[in-house]
Amino acid sequence: MLSPASRKRRTIGRIPGLGTGTGSRGPRWTRPAVRTHSAALRSTGPGRRRQVRGTRKRERFRASKPDADAEVVLAGILVADPACHGAQALTDLVADARRFATEAHQRIDQRRKYSNQPYQEHLKAVAEQVASVTDDAEMIAAAWLHDTVExxxxxxxxxxxxxxxxxxxxxxxxxxxxxxxxxxxxERKAIDRHHLAQASARAKTVKLADLIDNCTDICRHDPGFARVYLREAAALLDVLGEGDERLFRRAQQALANCARRLGLPAPPQSVAEDARQPLRSELSLSQRRALRLFTEAFTASEIAQPLRSFDIERGMDVLQTLASADDLEVAGLRRDGVCIGYLSAGQQAHRAPEDLLRAFAPAQRVRRDAPLSEVVHVLTHYDFCFVTAMGDVAGVITRGDMQQPVVRMWLFGIVTLMEIELLERIRSRWPDGSWTERLPAGRLDKAQALLAERRRRGQHVDLADCLQFGDKARVLLSDEEQRLAFGLPTKGAAKRVMSDLESLRNNLAHAQDIVTYDWPQIARLARNIEERLKQQERD
Incomplete structure (x- = not known):
């Protein structure tokens, strides 16, 4: 069932090979309130930027004296005159990036893995490292935002x-x-390292700051994993040489300090597989078949909407259409009959379409038979997932489309498989039934009452069958080995994850909105099913 806020997207005809569902814009997550800075930054041309930087240098010299016109602001940026709109825009950029990132991570209650501190403490540390070597507000803003999409x-x-x-x-x-x-x-780290090797020197500077803080945190709290991380970090440094020289030296020193603390002669240079990989999940034959079904039967073609496209010569008409049509979010542009890019609603109509044209990023494109887990991965990073038919982009999927019944069936099935696995693990781990000692008396009484009722109806069940989802999770994840098998390092992390999954399960069961607040859980389930499928291939 679609949410009340969902509306049909305007389409033209049907495209062969794509689903014919209605689709919807659907509610997106509530974005933190920030100002848009792109226009203000564009108004600060190269000459103006040089003037701002020169002003900052003069103000640093004057900062040691009382001066009502000088003001120290976030992350060490000094702005001389609030009336200087270019400089003020740069300052606001950092402040709003901090607010945006903080609210985004708080919204999902993300915390540091070992210290359980709010995640913004890590973001603050990275931003401060970057601000110590540059006053480039865009770089400092990116430091605050570097994990937001991920x-x-x-x-x-x-x-x-x-x-x-x-x-x-x-x-x-x-x-x-x-x-x-x-x-x-x-293999995954090698892919990410290659991606970072192509990055700009500015991005590599931010990554160096991120590496420094992560290295310090991991070495202090997890010496076992630190040995693995050191190898990965040493390999990463090989592609970060274009970053700031001072941060590069600090990163080298951080790795050396960690190696010395672990009793290693020097930071190792090769990357090895993490010896602490989670326990492999032994799936039954029926679960394997169900998992394969969820991959092959639920695909992008089931929810994709035809992409309305126009010849590029009609670009201005496209912009006007997007601006006036409430139910149209994106349109493709064709050249010589081939869709070469897209325009999205909200772009500035006074600019030429050629300047606004967005190419289809390779990571945004999926085949029509791609599993829904791949679609979720794309929509976790991008506003639009584009579906190809016979090699050309023909359809589009947004997060609003993830409200469709097909997606709800897929998600509910995955949650059900996970619940079955929890139950089987409980029986395997405590075959004598001693798991009851790990459940509060009140919850145990409820399970026993349900057992009595189900047996009165003639059902052949035991006490474990009568546990609720949250009870199964509580029992199993109280055991450290089982908790680590699910990739959850602490009891607090396990409690939050299972609580969120239970919330998603309830929203699915009662046809409530699942996109606005449950997206992190949806992304987690998609990663889980991809990992399980990869394991099956290895087996």
Whole structure:
């Protein structure tokens, strides 16, 4: 069932090979309130930027004296005169990036893995490292935002709308591109390292700051994994040489300090597979078949909508159509009969269409038979997922389309498989039934009451069959080995994840909105199913 806020997208005819569902815009996640800075930054031309930088240098010299016109602002940026609109826009950019990132990570209650601190403490540390070597506000903003697309429901489109194309590009360069289906940890890290090798010197500077803080945190709290991380970080440094020289030296020193603390002679230079990989999940034959069914039966073609497209010569008409049509979010542009890019609603109609044309990023395109888990991966990073038919882009999927019944069936099935696995693991781990000691008395009483009722109806069940989803999770994840098997390092992390999954399950069961607040759980389930499929291929 679609949410009340969903509306049909205007389409023209049917495109062979694509689904005919109605689709919807659907509610997107609520973005933190920030100002849009792209126009203000564009108004600050090269000459103006040089003037601003020169002003900052003079103000640093004057900062030691009381001066009402000088003001120290966020992350060490000094702005001379609030009336200087270019400088003020740069200052606001950092402040709003901090607010945007903080709210985005708080919204999903993300915390540091070991210290359980709010995640913004890591973002602050990275931003401060960057600000210590540059006053480039876009770089400092990117430092605050560097994990936003990777970890929260925000997309690259959200970043660009709020902070402009330059910041968006920096965040994209800092965001991992590998997927669970790409292979083991070593293979995925190699893919991400190659992606970062192509990044700009500005992005590499931010990554150096990120590496420094992560290295310090991991070495302090997890010496076992630190040995693996050191090898990966040493390999990463090989592609970060274009970053700031001072941060590069700090990163080298951080790795050396960590190696010394672990009793290693020097930071190792090769990347090895993490010896602490989660326990392999032994799936039954029926579960394997069900998992394969969820991959092959639920594909992009089931929910894709035909992409309305126009000849590029009619670009201005496209912009006007997007501006006036409430139910049209995106349109393709054709050249010589081939769709070469797209325009999206909200772009500035006074600019030439050629300047606004967005090429289809390779990571945005999926085949019509791609599993829904791949679609989720794309929509975690981008506003639009484009579907190809016979090699050309023919359809489009947005997060609003993920409200469709087909997607709900797919998600509910995955959650059900996970619940079955929880139950089977409980029986395997505590065959004598001693798991009851790990459940609060009140919850155990409810399970026993349900057992009595089900047996009265003639059902052949035991006490474990009568546990609720949350009870099964509580029992199993109280065991450290089982918790680590699910990739959850602490009890607090396990509790939050299972609580979120239970919330998603309830929203699915009651036909509630699943996109606005449940997207992190949807992305987690998609990664889980890709990892399981990869494991089946290895087996």
């Amino acid at each position: 970890d929260t429901p925000a997309t690259f489109g959200d970043i660009e709308r709020a902070f402009g194309r330059s910041v968006r590009d920096l965040v994209a360069q800092l965001t991992d591109v590998s997927k669970p289906s790409d292979g083991n940890r070593s």
